[in-house]
Amino acid sequence: MINVENLHKSFGELEILKGISTQIANKEVVVVIGPSGSGKSTFLRCLNGLEDATSGKIEIAGMELTSPKTNIYQLRQHVGMCFQQFNLFKHLTILDNITIGPMKVLKKSKEESEQLARELLKKVGLQDKEKNYPDELSGGQQQRVAIARALAMKPKVMLFDEPTSALDPEMVGEVLNVMRDLAEEGMTMVVVTHEMGFAREVGNRVLFLDGGYLVEEGTPAEIFGNPKEQRTQSFLSKVL
Numbered sequence: 001m002i003n004v005e006n007l008h009k010s011f012g013e014l015e016i017l018k019g020i021s022t023q024i025a026n027k028e029v030v031v032v033i034g035p036s037g038s039g040k041s042t043f044l045r046c047l048n049g050l051e052d053a054t055s056g057k058i059e060i061a062g063m064e065l066t067s068p069k070t071n072i073y074q075l076r077q078h079v080g081m082c083f084q085q086f087n088l089f090k091h092l093t094i095l096d097n098i099t100i101g102p103m104k105v106l107k108k109s110k111e112e113s114e115q116l117a118r119e120l121l122k123k124v125g126l127q128d129k130e131k132n133y134p135d136e137l138s139g140g141q142q143q144r145v146a147i148a149r150a151l152a153m154k155p156k157v158m159l160f161d162e163p164t165s166a167l168d169p170e171m172v173g174e175v176l177n178v179m180r181d182l183a184e185e186g187m188t189m190v191v192v193t194h195e196m197g198f199a200r201e202v203g204n205r206v207l208f209l210d211g212g213y214l215v216e217e218g219t220p221a222e223i224f225g226n227p228k229e230q231r232t233q234s235f236l237s238k239v240l
């Protein structure tokens with residue numbers, strides 16, 4: 001589903017990603033961990049074209065993101081993203097937050113878009129909130145709406161950048177549960193998170209980034225149980 005070959009990303013003189021290569025299979029759940037500033041967000045942002053790669057190749061669902069011929073807007077429809085900050089449209093109801101993409105971008109009818117939005121709200125456990133505004137919801141509820149909004153575009157891949165880091169602790173579980181359900185349904189997911197429990201239980205593979213390098217990758221059992229690299233061991237000893 002995703003092929004990354006020797007991805008480099010610089011901001012001016014500063015090289016942030018220093019040659020990342022990895023393949024992510026259809027339905028795979030890949031968790032990205034690493035210290036603050038290691039390039040995790042930049043990596044995810046490159047995967048949906050929010051940042052241009054400086055060099056290297058990224059292919060998603062058979063489309064080459066790094067080719068100048070690729071329509072980036074079309075490709076991005078296939079790659080949903082959820083951020084730490086939920087970025088909902090404050091002046092729109094929950095229902096309208098979810099229908100706006102399908103209606104404006106995919107040109108679906110209002111009826112079809114609303115039907116889909118209601119199905120998705122049910123899936124994330126918020127069917128009774130469609131008439132509310134974002135400010136009337138808790139952080140965990142808003143993040144679940146943000147996930148529903150991304151899913152309304154029928155993405156082939158979902159990217160999550162620390163989706164629970166801005167939440168009060170009691171709301172983390174409800175968001176992780178929605179993500180777990182999504183993984184069980186077979187969504188291909190790349191998740192940057194500090195939730196090591198989620199990484200162990202839901203992740204098929206863990207990537208450890210440090211200083212712009214993909215230092216080590218493996219199954220959760222390999223990375224958490226028997227990390228090979230000293231830098232991975234050192235990081236894990238601080239977070240576990």
Ligand code: ADP
Nearest residue numbers: 011014016034035036037038039040041042043
């Ligand atoms: P992480 O998500 O792992 O904490 P980031 O990918 O956000 O790391 O950032 C990696 C490094 O890239 C940081 O040193 C950050 O300051 C730098 N960086 C990120 N975005 C930009 C940008 N738009 N311009 C310049 N530097 C940036």
Ligand code: MG
Nearest residue numbers: 040041042161
């Ligand atoms: Mg980040």
